[in-house]
Amino acid sequence: MAESMPAVPREQSGRSRPLWREPGVWQLLTVTALGFTSFFLTLGSVPLWAVRGGASDASAGSVTAVMLGFTVLIQTMVPALQRRVGSATLLALGLLALGAPAPFYLLGDHLPGLIAVSAIRGVGFGLLTVVAARLVSQVAPSNRQGKAVGLYGLAIAVPNLLAVPAGAALTSSNHFFWVAVLAACPVLAIPLVRVFRGSDSTAVSSGESGKASPHTSRAPARHGVAGAVRVAIVPSVVLLVVTLSGGGLVTFLPIALSDGQLASITLLVFGITGTLGRWQAGMINDRIGMRLLLPAALVASALGLAAVAAALPGSGDGNAGTIWTVAMLAGAAIFGAGYGATQNLTQIAVFARAGERHAVTASAVWNIFFDAGTAIGSYGVGLVAATGLHLTGTFVVCAVLVAAAVPAAIAAGTRG
Missing domain, CATH: 1.20.1250.20 (MFS general substrate transporter like domains)
Structure with a gap:
């Protein structure tokens, strides 16, 4: 069973330990990779699936537009939600909302149904992106923030390189079933969020103490x-x-x-x-x-x-x-x-x-x-x-x- 993050300043960790062994790092990278794999698998393939169902090229793009619209909407609400329920809960809800609805794309290729599923997934994607990006600054020591953000970026970029063409290829070859099933993968990462249960109290502690790195230091909470x-x-x-x-x-x-x-x-x-x-x-x-x-x-x-x-x-x-x-x-x-x-x-x-x-x-x-x-x-x-x-x-x-x-x-x- 995963342990929650200790409420101690992250600056106390030294460079001798590999970054991925810092509490929460590999869990965050796994959560990020699975979440963005789901997003990128459907980014181009769901509009193509809609066109196969009779939608025009222009209207098929509304699937992505609606999803990102709900993403941006929920992103504006995350700070207030995080103060109420905590980062771990929001992250779990985001993974659930992003992954669990994906198989419902298989109920039909008509545009209204695809848009409805994408709207729910957009909420999940918005929660994931904000909370995961915030946790990058929390799980790594302040003198290794740049490397942590780099690894986080890699956990997004590799799914981008692989999942976008894979989703399009599977859909073009009449195998959209596998796209919808594989896009449910964020649900597999939900057990990993338990490690972040102490992250919010850690944020308060580390925000007020510890030495600052000259390049990626954490500003005092002024x-x-x-x-x-x-x-x-x-x-x-x-x-x-x-x-x-x-x-x-x-x-x-x-x-x-x-x-x-x-x-x-x-x-x-x-x-x-x-x-x-x-x-x-x-x-x-x-x-x-x-x-x-x-x-x-x-x-x-x-x-x-x-x-x-x-x-x-x-x-x-x-x-x-x-x-x-x-x-x-x-x-x-x-x-x-x-x-x-x-x-x-x-x-x-x-x-x-x-x-x-x-x-x-x-x-x-x-x-x-x-x-x-x-x-x-x-x-x-x-x-x-x-x-x-x-x-x-x-x-x-x-x-x-x-x-x-x-x-x-x-x-x-x-x-x-």
């Missing part, structure tokens, strides 16, 4: 809830402009490229370097801090997007296409690295600025901006492209927007 929201806004805005661009790239690049194989390879490269960027940025941050690292991630993101935009018109044109294809892949790789690093570093920043006592509020703000940015990019990039800029010009606009956020990135690297 902010109220409103103050915690305020200081989390700047890093979250930086995150939003990058995830907006990423959402646009993932959604519209396959539409813009006539070569479906090139689109798949480009997105795979983007995913791989995003995974590596999110993982490695935390460990680099532990050594040098984010004052220069976060602005560098944004510069890389802007340059990568600009390269993708420049390569897009010629990426499929005969002999010249070879050069542009290389530029496309290089741009996607650079943007992916900056995209992943920005996620990691802004997550560290909101916790450092808000303080441990208001980590749940900071986590909610960060997750809301993440999901909102992705949703805006997935819809808004198409609207801008339709004005006559086309996708090439729209990606240039995105690159300029990311570059314009560099001053905010510099500010985000300072204490709130």
